[in-house]
Every structure is written in C-alpha cells, then in structure tokens.
Amino acid sequence: MNWIVQNLWLVPALPILAAGISALAKRKSRVLAASLAIGSMAISFLLSLWAFAHVLWLRNHGEASLQIFDFRWFQFGNQWLSLGWVLNPLTAVMLVMVTFVGLLIFIYSVGYMAHDENFTRFFCFLALFAGAMLGVVIANSLLLLFMCWEIVGLTSYLLIGFWYSNPKAAAAGKKAFIVTRIGDIPFFLGMVWLYGQSGTLLFYNGGAGCLEPSAINYLVAQTTTIGICAATGIALLIFCGAVGKSGQFPLHVWLPDAMEGPTPVSALIHAATMVAAGVFLVARVYPLMSAHAGIASVLTTSTALQAVTWVGSITALFGALIAVAQYDIKRILAYSTVSQLGYMMMGLGVGGVSVGMFHLITHAFFKSLLFLGAGSVIHGCSGEQDIRRMGGLGRLMPVTFATYAVGMLALCGFPLLFSGFWSKDEILHAAHTWNISQAPFYMGAFAALLTAFYMSRQVFYVFGGKSRLAEETADLSHSLASPDTTNHHGSSAPHESPAVMTIPLMILSVFALLLGFLGTPAWPWFQSFLEDTQAPLDFSAFSTGGMLPVMLSSSVIVLLGLTIGWWFYGRKPIESVDAPDNVGRLSPSIFSALGNALYFDAIYGATFVKLNTQLSKISDWLDRWVWNGAVQTVTQIVFGFAYLDNFLDTHVVNSGFDGGCQGVSRSGQILSLLQAGRIQRYLKIVAGALIVFTILLLWKAKI
Amino acid sequence: MSPMSGYLLLSALLFSIGLAGALTRRNAILVLIGIELMLNAANLNFIAFWRYGPNPEALTGVMFAIFSISVAAAEAAVGLSIILAVYRHSKTTNLDKMNSMKG
Amino acid sequence: MPEIIDQIFVLSKHWLLGYVPAGLQPVFSALLSVVPVLIAFPLLFAITTVLERKGLGRMQNRYGPNRTGPFGILQPMADGIKSLTKEDIIPRTADHLVHLLAPLLLVTASFLVYAVLPIGRNMVIANLNAGVLFFFAVGSMVELAVFMAGWSSRSKYSLLGAMRAIAQMISYEMPLVLASVVVIMAAGSLSTVAIVNMQASYTGIWPHWYVFTPWGLTGFVIFLIAATAESNRCPFDLPEGESEIIAGYYIEYSGFKFALFFLGEYLGMFATSAMAITLFLGGWAAPFSFLTWIPSYVWFFTKLLTLILVFIWIRGTLPRLRMDQLMNFAWKFMLPLSLINIFGAGVWHYMPAGLLRWLVVTLLVVVSCISLSRGLRRGKWFHVRTYRFAA
Amino acid sequence: MTISFLLLAAITIAGTAAAMSLRNLVHCVLALTLGLVGLAALYLQLGAQFVGFTQILVYVGAVAILAVFAIMMTRSAEPTEPHGSSSFQLSGALIAGIVFAVLAWAVSSGTKALQVQTLQPEASVNQIGVALMHGFVLPLEVIGLLLTAALIGAGVLAMDETRGAR
Numbered sequence A: 001m002n003w004i005v006q007n008l009w010l011v012p013a014l015p016i017l018a019a020g021i022s023a024l025a026k027r028k029s030r031v032l033a034a035s036l037a038i039g040s041m042a043i044s045f046l047l048s049l050w051a052f053a054h055v056l057w058l059r060n061h062g063e064a065s066l067q068i069f070d071f072r073w074f075q076f077g078n079q080w081l082s083l084g085w086v087l088n089p090l091t092a093v094m095l096v097m098v099t100f101v102g103l104l105i106f107i108y109s110v111g112y113m114a115h116d117e118n119f120t121r122f123f124c125f126l127a128l129f130a131g132a133m134l135g136v137v138i139a140n141s142l143l144l145l146f147m148c149w150e151i152v153g154l155t156s157y158l159l160i161g162f163w164y165s166n167p168k169a170a171a172a173g174k175k176a177f178i179v180t181r182i183g184d185i186p187f188f189l190g191m192v193w194l195y196g197q198s199g200t201l202l203f204y205n206g207g208a209g210c211l212e213p214s215a216i217n218y219l220v221a222q223t224t225t226i227g228i229c230a231a232t233g234i235a236l237l238i239f240c241g242a243v244g245k246s247g248q249f250p251l252h253v254w255l256p257d258a259m260e261g262p263t264p265v266s267a268l269i270h271a272a273t274m275v276a277a278g279v280f281l282v283a284r285v286y287p288l289m290s291a292h293a294g295i296a297s298v299l300t301t302s303t304a305l306q307a308v309t310w311v312g313s314i315t316a317l318f319g320a321l322i323a324v325a326q327y328d329i330k331r332i333l334a335y336s337t338v339s340q341l342g343y344m345m346m347g348l349g350v351g352g353v354s355v356g357m358f359h360l361i362t363h364a365f366f367k368s369l370l371f372l373g374a375g376s377v378i379h380g381c382s383g384e385q386d387i388r389r390m391g392g393l394g395r396l397m398p399v400t401f402a403t404y405a406v407g408m409l410a411l412c413g414f415p416l417l418f419s420g421f422w423s424k425d426e427i428l429h430a431a432h433t434w435n436i437s438q439a440p441f442y443m444g445a446f447a448a449l450l451t452a453f454y455m456s457r458q459v460f461y462v463f464g465g466k467s468r469l470a471e472e473t474a475d476l477s478h479s480l481a482s483p484d485t486t487n488h489h490g491s492s493a494p495h496e497s498p499a500v501m502t503i504p505l506m507i508l509s510v511f512a513l514l515l516g517f518l519g520t521p522a523w524p525w526f527q528s529f530l531e532d533t534q535a536p537l538d539f540s541a542f543s544t545g546g547m548l549p550v551m552l553s554s555s556v557i558v559l560l561g562l563t564i565g566w567w568f569y570g571r572k573p574i575e576s577v578d579a580p581d582n583v584g585r586l587s588p589s590i591f592s593a594l595g596n597a598l599y600f601d602a603i604y605g606a607t608f609v610k611l612n613t614q615l616s617k618i619s620d621w622l623d624r625w626v627w628n629g630a631v632q633t634v635t636q637i638v639f640g641f642a643y644l645d646n647f648l649d650t651h652v653v654n655s656g657f658d659g660g661c662q663g664v665s666r667s668g669q670i671l672s673l674l675q676a677g678r679i680q681r682y683l684k685i686v687a688g689a690l691i692v693f694t695i696l697l698l699w700k701a702k703i
Numbered sequence B: 001m002s003p004m005s006g007y008l009l010l011s012a013l014l015f016s017i018g019l020a021g022a023l024t025r026r027n028a029i030l031v032l033i034g035i036e037l038m039l040n041a042a043n044l045n046f047i048a049f050w051r052y053g054p055n056p057e058a059l060t061g062v063m064f065a066i067f068s069i070s071v072a073a074a075e076a077a078v079g080l081s082i083i084l085a086v087y088r089h090s091k092t093t094n095l096d097k098m099n100s101m102k103g
Numbered sequence C: 001m002p003e004i005i006d007q008i009f010v011l012s013k014h015w016l017l018g019y020v021p022a023g024l025q026p027v028f029s030a031l032l033s034v035v036p037v038l039i040a041f042p043l044l045f046a047i048t049t050v051l052e053r054k055g056l057g058r059m060q061n062r063y064g065p066n067r068t069g070p071f072g073i074l075q076p077m078a079d080g081i082k083s084l085t086k087e088d089i090i091p092r093t094a095d096h097l098v099h100l101l102a103p104l105l106l107v108t109a110s111f112l113v114y115a116v117l118p119i120g121r122n123m124v125i126a127n128l129n130a131g132v133l134f135f136f137a138v139g140s141m142v143e144l145a146v147f148m149a150g151w152s153s154r155s156k157y158s159l160l161g162a163m164r165a166i167a168q169m170i171s172y173e174m175p176l177v178l179a180s181v182v183v184i185m186a187a188g189s190l191s192t193v194a195i196v197n198m199q200a201s202y203t204g205i206w207p208h209w210y211v212f213t214p215w216g217l218t219g220f221v222i223f224l225i226a227a228t229a230e231s232n233r234c235p236f237d238l239p240e241g242e243s244e245i246i247a248g249y250y251i252e253y254s255g256f257k258f259a260l261f262f263l264g265e266y267l268g269m270f271a272t273s274a275m276a277i278t279l280f281l282g283g284w285a286a287p288f289s290f291l292t293w294i295p296s297y298v299w300f301f302t303k304l305l306t307l308i309l310v311f312i313w314i315r316g317t318l319p320r321l322r323m324d325q326l327m328n329f330a331w332k333f334m335l336p337l338s339l340i341n342i343f344g345a346g347v348w349h350y351m352p353a354g355l356l357r358w359l360v361v362t363l364l365v366v367v368s369c370i371s372l373s374r375g376l377r378r379g380k381w382f383h384v385r386t387y388r389f390a391a
Numbered sequence D: 001m002t003i004s005f006l007l008l009a010a011i012t013i014a015g016t017a018a019a020m021s022l023r024n025l026v027h028c029v030l031a032l033t034l035g036l037v038g039l040a041a042l043y044l045q046l047g048a049q050f051v052g053f054t055q056i057l058v059y060v061g062a063v064a065i066l067a068v069f070a071i072m073m074t075r076s077a078e079p080t081e082p083h084g085s086s087s088f089q090l091s092g093a094l095i096a097g098i099v100f101a102v103l104a105w106a107v108s109s110g111t112k113a114l115q116v117q118t119l120q121p122e123a124s125v126n127q128i129g130v131a132l133m134h135g136f137v138l139p140l141e142v143i144g145l146l147l148t149a150a151l152i153g154a155g156v157l158a159m160d161e162t163r164g165a166r
Helices: A010-024 A030-060 A089-112 A119-138 A142-160 A167-198 A213-221 A230-245 A254-260 A263-272 A274-284 A303-323 A329-351 A353-380 A398-412 A419-432 A439-463 A469-480 A483-490 A499-518 A525-531 A539-543 A547-570 A588-595 A597-674 A679-702 B003-024 B028-052 B060-090 C002-006 C008-017 C022-059 C075-085 C096-116 C131-139 C141-152 C156-187 C192-199 C214-230 C255-280 C296-317 C323-350 C355-378 D003-021 D025-045 D049-073 D086-113 D125-133 D137-158
Strands: A067-076 A079-087
Touching: A010 A030, A010 A119, A030 A079, A030 A089, A030 A119, A067 D137, A079 A089, A079 A119, A079 A142, A089 A119, A089 A263, A089 A274, A089 A353, A089 A499, A089 A525, A119 A142, A119 A263, A119 A274, A142 A167, A142 A230, A142 A254, A142 A263, A142 A274, A167 A213, A167 A230, A167 A254, A213 A230, A230 A274, A230 A303, A254 A263, A254 A329, A263 A274, A263 A329, A263 A353, A274 A329, A274 A353, A303 A329, A303 A439, A329 A353, A329 A419, A329 A439, A353 A398, A353 A419, A353 A499, A353 A525, A398 A419, A398 A439, A398 A499, A398 A547, A419 A439, A419 A499, A419 A547, A439 A547, A679 B003, A679 D086, B003 B028, B003 D003, B003 D025, B003 D086, B028 B060, B028 D003, B028 D025, B028 D049, B060 D049, B060 D125, B060 D137, C002 C008, C008 C022, C022 C075, C022 C096, C022 C255, C022 C296, C075 C255, C096 C131, C096 C141, C096 C255, C096 D025, C131 C141, C131 C156, C131 C192, C131 C255, C131 D049, C141 C156, C141 C255, C141 D025, C141 D049, C156 C192, C156 C214, C156 C255, C156 C323, C156 D049, C192 C255, C214 C255, C214 C296, C214 C323, C214 C355, C255 C296, C323 C355, D003 D025, D025 D049, D049 D125, D125 D137
Parallel strands: none
Antiparallel strands: A067 A079
C-alpha cells in the first residue's frame, strides 16, 4: 500500500495538532499561532497534492482509484469498532480544494485580523476547523465523518461568535449551532438506523462496507412500514444533516446571520468548506442516495434524489430572490451562497456526483474570492458593511475591484470565459434533461437571471459612482465636533488593502477564471475523473443532447440579468445614502419583504417562539372574558342559592362533608410523610421495596 | 454449606450492616460510609461469583469489582466534597438539620 | 563457588527445613524468611542513626557522637536503652487505644512492605504477582498511622503536623506511583522479582538498568524526590519542622513509642530506597558483567547504603521548603513531569531501537522539565530573596 | 469453610459493625478501615490479588484519609451528635435485619442449584491488563472520564466559594 494512503490521516491531523499547540500558547504568541496554522496547512496542502497525484497515477495505470485504509479503534463486547479513511477522486479533489482555499484564507487572515487582540485564539479555531473539515473529507466511516462533522459545527459556533462581546455575533453563533443541530438529529438517527440494518458504518471495506453493492441491495430490499425502502429512509435522514449544514431551504436561516463572524470565517466556512460539507456528504453517500427498488439504472431517479433536487432548486430560487433586496455586502453574498448551494444540490439530484461537485469546486474558489474581496472592501472602509454607504471604490481599490469583478462574473456565469458558466451550465443542462419534471430547470434559469442581476447591483453600488463614505464622515465630524475623533475616523478613508490580503485575491481570481476549462462539455476531464472514465477531447459534444441551446439560452439570461442591473444601477450613479433603491421603487412592499428575507426569521419566531406567547394570550383572553363572565354570572346565581343552601348546609350536609375533608387531609399527611426530603426515609423505602421484590421473586421460584 | 454460600452470606451481612448504618445514623459522612460499605458488599459478591462461578476465565467479576472500586472512589470524593460544601453553608453535618434548599 | 556463596542463605534455609516435620514446613519456611529481615533491617536502622549523626556532624564541622564506645559506634545501644527505660507518658485527654495503636500500625506497615523486596537472587519473602501494587497499597497505610498518632494525642500541634504530613504524603504518592509506572510499562509486570530479572542482563559489560534510559533517569529522579517527601525527610520535613510545629504528629510520644516512630520512619525510608533500587537500579544485579561474582545481596545492600548516604547528604545540604512551595512543587512540577515521562516511555516503546528514540525522548523530557520549571518560577518560587538591612 | 475464612469474616464484620455503631466518627473510620482491610484479605483468599491490593490502596490510602479530612474539616470529630429518636433507629435496624433475613434466605435457597467451581481460577495482573485493553476498553475509557470528572467536580465543590467567585 502506498505511503500516502496509509498516512492520509496526517492531512487533518496536522492542522488539529497546530490548533492544539496554539490553544496552549500564550495570547501574545501571535507569530507562533499564525505560523503554526499556516505551516500545518501548507504541509497538508502538499500532502493533498501528493494524494491527488497518486490518484492520477492510479488512474493512468488502470488500477482501482479507490484506496482505503481501515483500522480497529476499540472493542466493545465481541464487536470491533473500525474507523478508516478513503482515498478516491472525490476525496482527492475535495482535499486539494479545501487545503488550497484554506491556505489562502489563512494567509489573508493574517492581514485581516492583524489588529485583533484575540489573534491567537482565532488561528487556533481556524486550524481546528480546517482539520475537522479535512477529517470529514477523508473519513471512510460514517461515524468518523459524523465526529468531524460535529467538530466542524462546534468550531463554526466558536468562529461565528468569535466577537462574542457583540451580542449579535453571540446570538448568530448560537443560531448556527442550534439550527445545524436540528439537521444533525435526523442525521444521527439515520446513522443509527444504518448501523442497525447493515452492521457497519464503514463506507468501503472490500465488499463489506455500507456503500457497497451487497449492503445497498440488502437495504433496498428492506421495506419500512411507510412503504419506502430502508435505503431511501436512511438517505433522507442523512440528507437532513446535509440540509442543516449546507443551509438548504427550511434550515437556511443561520447562514446569513453567520456573517457576523470575521470575514475570513465567512469565506472559509460559509463559502468554501463547511457549507460544502453538506453537499459533499450527499456526494459521499451517493450510492445510498441513488439506491432504489428495481433495476439500478441511471435514468430513473430515486425518491431521495428527487427530494434533493426539489430542495435544491427551491433553495436556489429562494436565495437568489432574497439576495436582490439586501444592503449588507456580506449578506448579499450569504444569500448568494444559499442560492448556489441549492444549485449544487440540484446538480447532485439531477446529474449525479460530478455535476454537483464541479459546481462545488468552482464555487468554492470564486465565492471565497468574493468574500475575501468583500472583506478587503470592509477592511478598506474601516468596518463599513452597508453598500449604500460605499461607492466609487473602483478607483480607490483597483486590485480589489478587478479581482472582485472576476469573482462576480464567475458567479453570474458570464459566458465562455469564467468557471461559473461551465459548472452552472452543466447543472442546467442536466436539469433540462431530467425526466421527472422541467420545473427545476426553469427555477434554476430564473435564479441565474437573478444572480446576474443582484451581483451587478452590488458591484455598481460598491465600486461605481462616487464615494458616499465621505458624506457619512462629514456627518460624524459634524455631530461629534471633535477634531480628534474626526482624525481618527479620517484615517478610514478608503484605501487599498495590504499585499498579504490582495495576493490571495489575485491567486483566487486566476483560479476563478481558469478552473471552468477542466469541465467543459468538449473536454469533461473533471467529470470523467470523478466517474473514473476517460475524457476525449470532442468538440461535437456541444451540439449533442441539446447542449448548445441550453448554453445559448443561459448566456442570454446572464447577459439580460447584467443589462437589467446596469439599467437600474449603473446608468446613472447612486446619489446619496438615503436614496431609495431603484428597484425598490417599483414595488416597495415586495422589495421590503425580500429585504427581510421573506420574513423567514420572523415566521420561525412567530411560529415556534411566539406560539407559546400567543397561546397564553388566548388563554388569558378566554380566562378574562369568557370564563370569568360565566363564572361571574354563575357566582351571582350561586350567591342566591348559597343563602338558601347555607341553612341546609350547616345543619344537614356539613357533618358528612367535614368527615370527608378530614379523611382527605389525613391521607395527604400520610403521603407527605413519604416525601419529607429525608434521604434516609427514601432509603428505607428502597430497602422495603428490595425486601418485597426479593420475597416475590423467591416465592415465584418456589412455586 | 458450600464455600460460596459462606461468602454470599457474609456479603449479605455486610450489606445489611451498611444499610443499617445508612438508615440509623444522622451524620452525613457516616451515611456515605454506609453506602460505601454496601458497595463493598456487592464487590465481595462479584469476586465470589468469579471465583466459584462457571466462567472464571472471562474475568468479568474481577473487572466489575475493579470498576466498582473506581466508581466508589469517585463517589466518595464527590460525596465528601458535597458534604463539605453543605457544611460551609449550614455549619452542620446532621442530615436532619439539612432541610433547607437555601444557600 | 560464587553461586554457592550467592545462594548460601537460600541453601541453608532449605537445609534447615529438612529437619522440620512436613506438616510444619510452610510455617517454618515463612518464619525463616521473615525473621532475618526482621533482624537485618532494624540493625541497619541502628547503623544508619549513628551514621547519619556522624555524617551530619561532619558536614556541620563537628564530630557528632563519639563518647559511647570506640568512635561512638555504640551510640544506638545507648539510645535504645534510654528510650526503653524512659517513662511512657500518655496525655490525659488522649484516646488511649488509638494512641497505642498508631506506632504499632506504622511499624507493622513499614515491615510489611519488605515482603516483596528482592534482597538477593531468589531472596524474596513473597514473589507476588502484583508486588509493586502491594508495596504502594501497604505503604499507604502509613498515612493512616500518622493520622491516628496526630489525632489521638489531642494536641493542636500534633493534629496540624499530622494533617500536613498526610497532605504531603498524598501529594507525593502520586508522582511516586506514576514514576514507577514507566518501569512497569517497560518490564510488563508488577512483580518485583520479574522487574529485577529484566534488568539483570548485560550488553557487553553494561547492565540493562532502567536508570540508563532517559525516561528511567527522569523516573528515578522523580521517585527519589517523592521518596524523600514520603518519608518526611529534609528538605520536605515540614510535618516535623521544629521551628513551626515542634515535632509534628509524634510530639506527644515519648519513650519506646517514640523510638518506634523513629524506627518506622527509617524503615519506610529504607523500603522506598530499596524499591528505587529494585525499579531503577537493577536490584541485586551487579553494575558490570565482570563483577557478577560478588554475591547479589552484597550488591543490594551496597546500593541501599549508597542511597541512604545520598539521603543524608541531601538532608545536610538543602534547607526546608515552605508549605505552599511544597504543594506547588508536587502538583505543578512533579505530577505533570511524571505524566509526560510516562508518555515518553510509551514513545520509547513504540519507536525502533536506535539513536533517534534516545534523542526524541530526551528532548521531550528535557523540554518539558525546563518549561515546567519556568512555570514554577513565574509564580516566584525559588527566587532570589533580597533583604534590606537596617543601615 | 476454613478457619481463616471465619477469622477474616469475623474481623470484617466486627470492623464494619463498629464503624456503623461507634459514637466517635474518627473511631468509626478507623474501624471501617479495619473492616475493609479484612475484606481485602478475603479477596486475596479468593485469589483476586489485584483487586485486594487495589482495595487497600483505594480505601485505606484514599477513601479513609478523605473521610478523615472531611471529619476534621466539618468539626464532627467530637461525639456531640445526638442520636435520632429511638424509634427511628429501631425501624432502620429492623429494616436492615429484614433485608439480611431475606438475602440469607435467597442465598441459602439459591446456591443449592449452582454448580460450584472448585479449581482456583487465575487472575494475574497480565490477564487483567489484557482484558482491560481488549474486552473492557469502553468501560475503562468511561471510568477514566468519570474519574477525571469526579476529580474536577470534587475540586470545584470543595473550593472556597469566595475564591471560586473571583
């Protein structure tokens, strides 16, 4: 067995080790923490490249590209609990992506967090997070995956709430933790179910793993009481975990709020890796997802995959709609991420692993580029996040602007040149040929239009026109009337970020440009790499299977979206901070609804949180008016009777009733003896029970 | 009487002595000691069953006894520190006087 | 011929047993093993007292006892006679029974631990499967004896001394046990005989003592320090510091009971020294392969006397610690270091033999030792004290 | 039913009974120690050397000392404790007596059916170690976790609250 396969564990272990060491380090040892984190990540990156090369080598030599290494962890009873890691194309691609993007973000963070006093802690968490994410990627056991998955959840909580003294950040951290936990409970149930059915949690184990044909066939054959086969049930439960982690439709609420964390965290967690973990999970258990009764052919789609598709397409449309009406630069990107994750899920559902994963990889690059660019903008504007207060930054921050534009065009899917185009087009094409329904295709196409629109809106707001930040500072200096403060704020005139931040941006933008050419229809190298087939260079692929019409129409859609964006925002520059949004003027009510994320937080608040309050209010009202009125009426009547009754009572009923009352009170007293807060009395009762039960047991044995 | 029943009887007697102590004494420390005694009686049972039982090579009884001793040690440590904490508030170790939940 | 001299005690025991009826043989066998130990070690105690007093005297530039007998070597006899004839005073409010039992328990426990110490080849009273565990289990009884002595006297000083002694002994028992764990890991056995046998082989002329490994050396040093504290000797003699609590828990004892306490303490010291020898210094094994012709028990007692001299030397050299320093030293330095040492022994076990593992384990131990001592120093332990004199 | 068993049983019972009935708490703990040492000797007699020594190490070396410390720190060494009402004591003793009677009945009626192993089984330290590291790893880990938690918990509980709040 090759060295890299045996020692693949080093890839996640190194960052975790770095995190452990920097957790013990002093708060002042900033250089140590940063160099540990970056160094370990760099080594992990090199190891990942090695692993990638090894997979390529295996492919070229026609060997099985699935390499596993299992070991026994510990024994309980007669069973051994095994863990292990797996190296296949999927792992290799994810490893390289996570370590590379992670490394760039780590370097970027050195500049971004330079002024933070908890620098050391930040790098500790960041390294732990990256290690856990890599653990998710290499895990060959659902249990190991789940463990790392939970560490990822924990670190995301820690990182989102990194500025915990800000109550919003603390609340966002909690929200992210709790919402993803809601998804994790079904995931855990699915895991338990899977273990109960197949007796193993290893994915691949030389024929005995739970993702291998024998186990899958067994699972498909099992039927549950509600009529679906066990495989589908387990797959749906596991998918719930992915829904939580990837911010899919019902559980997306945490992702926008998570933007309270430092921007590198947003880039790392909420663009490149953590949210991708959900998509990755679905890709990892794809054999389980796609398993269904009957013949396992590619054309029919399992129930689980249908669910994935529908959830994904709804999320894609939904996220894009909301992103249109946001003002916070990071929130726009966050909703865009939600939307793009929906795309990935949709791609997984309609087209298989390679389609969804291709978008995941390209998206990781350009979305982290966008986030880092946004971070650079925020850094340059001294923490300002509202796009209405920006503007004109294109001249002041040329590098950021150029790279941001690349990222934006890649996200929009600008035809032919940018990576987003190819990956998104792949998904749309797969959706077009889906045999269940055409609705996901149209939803995806509309989301693409919206994507182009809101991204151009954001870019025009931020980089176009003239700077509106000055207005703000003028106001501030006026209100505070203190030259010192003005000077302090005056230093916040927009400026280009330092090289440690811009260089990662440039590297990422190169990848955002070029990565798409790995997976064009003419040369689908990436897809064939994941699916273990050969990829010929074939330009005729464009014209087959309706590929060309889809490409053309999506190009038109993107250009249309960009044009609309220009029409509304670029044609004449935005004048002032308080000017209403140009689209918002068309239909303010809808726009504000979108601006408030379709009131989803409010809905959750109103339904789950307020339910109690409402119920109690209703009860209060009932109590106050209905019952009380009735009671009052009855009381008056009763009063009348009472006078009559009193006479009878004192002489006839009283004696008997008193006796009853006394009986009740006496029995209460006797019972209260039992619960007197005296431990020894409880112990006596336990001893008495022991006596009684032993006697009963012996008696039964005798007879 | 077989040797095993001798040990079992002894264990039962120890258990009863511990129980009697836990039931009759007023001092929290002594009650805790009584409970420890009951645990020890159970340990004697485990060892006796291991010695005379059908499957001694599995070492289950010995293992049980070892784990139970560890648990008893942890229990004693935590129990006694609880008593200390309570004493700091109420200035008594008499169980009858510890009848208030207030700190 | 050397074998016969080496085994002379074992052989003579068997020879003697031949004259005993078969039914009584187990009893006599035990008796023949126990009685020599019961005689030899108190004798050693007697020698040590005079040795210590004379040694300390030399270190303090005086003679020490030199009146009784030639060079004062009969001093222990005189001491014994004095303590036997002294009046045995029991305080009026004392708890008589416990007051009486405390020194007896101390001495009994101190003697019991000798059961598992191999004094020479094939010379051990009981080769127990869990010998090291027995040693520490019975050794922990000493704490109870100390408490009984301190509490039963009904004196504040003795109770305080007892509490100090127990706190100290419990704190140092942990590094003591953990330091010996490395040896148990290496030997794969809790039996003292097996541990010594593991060390009684040679590469060339060099023995396989555990002290000649980085973890073994660390363990040995920790063990020695903890043993000093366990036996309440200087510089850890706070429980009996004259300037603070007069004589600690045996303040109210006089006469022969006092002598018993003294005996118990010295026996405890011998026992821990013997354990240190057994665990780290190869027990009765000769230090070089060409010296194996010297009988094993001679080696054992040579090593024991050397260690005792080290103890005396330490006592004559180092000043007494403060109570908080003592506790901090145990919990913040010794305990973590011994835990790291265990880890180091594990690393040693799993690395291939060679120079690399020497380097790695040494580095681990040294680095952790330095960083832990830095941690101690930050809390201003052992810093240079400056005084301002009235000018 | 050998002499040594009877002797050790007598020591154990005498120790524990004294521990539960003496008035002075320190005497109680000392008597308890005696009883537990007797119990450890019984373990040795049954061939469970490791458990016996562990019993001595844990109970004599740690629990008894701990109890003594607790007694000292709660000032309950003086026999000022007023015994509960005699009816309270009587009922407790009665219940304990009945429990013993029932258990004795169970033992005497139950052990007749048992096949009794006459060979002395072996439990060397090696075997125990192997068992701990193979079949009983999970309990061992759990116990380790429990002990750590107990260590921290006991420390926190016993910490002076004015210092803890700082």
